[in-house]
Amino acid sequence: MTTLTALKQRSLLGLKELDKEEIESILQRAAFWEQQDNKVNEVLNGKFIANMFFENSTRTRFSFEVAEKRLGAEVLNFAAAASSVEKGESIYDTVKTLESMGIDAGVIRLKPIGVLAELADKIKVPLINAGDGNNEHPTQALLDLYTMRNHFGNLRGLTVTIVGDVMHSRVARSNVYALRKFGANVQFCSPDNMRAPELDVREVSMDEALKSDVVMMLRVQLERHESGKLKSAEQYRAQYGLTVERAAKIGSHAIIMHPAPVNRNVEIDSELVEHPQSRIFTQMANGVPIRMAVIERALS
Structure with a gap:
């Protein structure tokens, strides 16, 4: 060698x-x-x-x-x-x-x-x-897998939905590559102008995302998408944010994840960052x- x-x-x-x-x-x-x-x-x-x-x-x-x-x-x-x-x-x-x-x-x-x-x-x-x-961002995806496996015991068969700006997300890419090797089902939930079709991942609605075992929110930087339909943090939160009301619909077994830094009250409500089902600081x-x-x- x-x-x-x-x-x-x-x-x-x-x-x-x-x-x-x-x-x-x-x-x-x-x-x-x-x-x-x-x-x-x-x-x-x-x-x-x-x-x-x-x-x-x-x-x-x-x-x-x-x-x-x-x-x-x-x-x-x-x-x-x-x-x-x-x-x-x-x-x-x-x-x-x-x-x-x-x-x-x-x-x-x-x-x-x-x-x-x-x-x-x-x-x-x-x-x-x-x-x-x-x-x-390989070490971020590795710690994400580690966090999921510690909670669920196994990655095979898990449904993981990654929500937000997938287009610019190195975290999403590394997670897709790794999770698929372990038999997890990966989905995206993204605004039209934040998608990454080259990754060949199924897009789902926000309502469908809430049925997942893992809801992984991504940090959004709206300044990257000035030509998009979502012009403000308020609009983004209303359509794609994990609000307290939406979080009430996720399964009792499910976990909330985020690679951080977190835009509180944009992609995720502040009250949910340390929610009992949140693993955000556990990830860190x-x-x-x-x-x-x-x-x-x-x-x-």
Whole structure:
């Protein structure tokens, strides 16, 4: 096996090409880490990991940083806004510079689609995708699967409806790719101008979405859709928001999910964020063991 092939196998660029068994192994390892009492382990003592965020992030960056520190790694945080990227330095040059300084792995978030795959062909350390454009967000989907499986025991046969701006959602894409491998039934509920027909996923009404086992709301940014019919947050909430009235119709076994950040009282009413059936903060908590498993895999 060539070094480049081995690196790519330890990298996590997306879930579309990852097989079910590999995803399963990550979920199982996350369960192991969740059960550990020690806050900090020395598994990656002496390893240097760079969090390279060329796009703003709070939850994902902090989740990765907590995961890295819990594994005993040395963490370097890089923000594009305070770097030479603003002065015109290319993403490749920035990542190559950090590789030259001796990092052992890189966690990357960036806007342009396709750049991460190009980097993986040139950079000689494993790379972990922390969100690239509207392509994929693999660790978010992994923590979503982990959350669902912890609640239901199994993913096969579950009906998961993803509601909102699927067109721009890397979360939706990674979830579709992963959930289908485990036999879940994935549906979308989206306004006409927020759909992603290339994903070949059945579109359902909001009433139909409420019959699902999992109702996953997506953050909506209406400024991306100025030509659409939904001109205001109020209009969006009225047609596609998970209101208190709508939530009363979901099954008693069902759960509410959201990748965050949450626009309260737009895609989901504020009272529902910490509703007994909500798993939104559980998802955030689950992000740490999932990312511990992914980072450990990259450096094993």
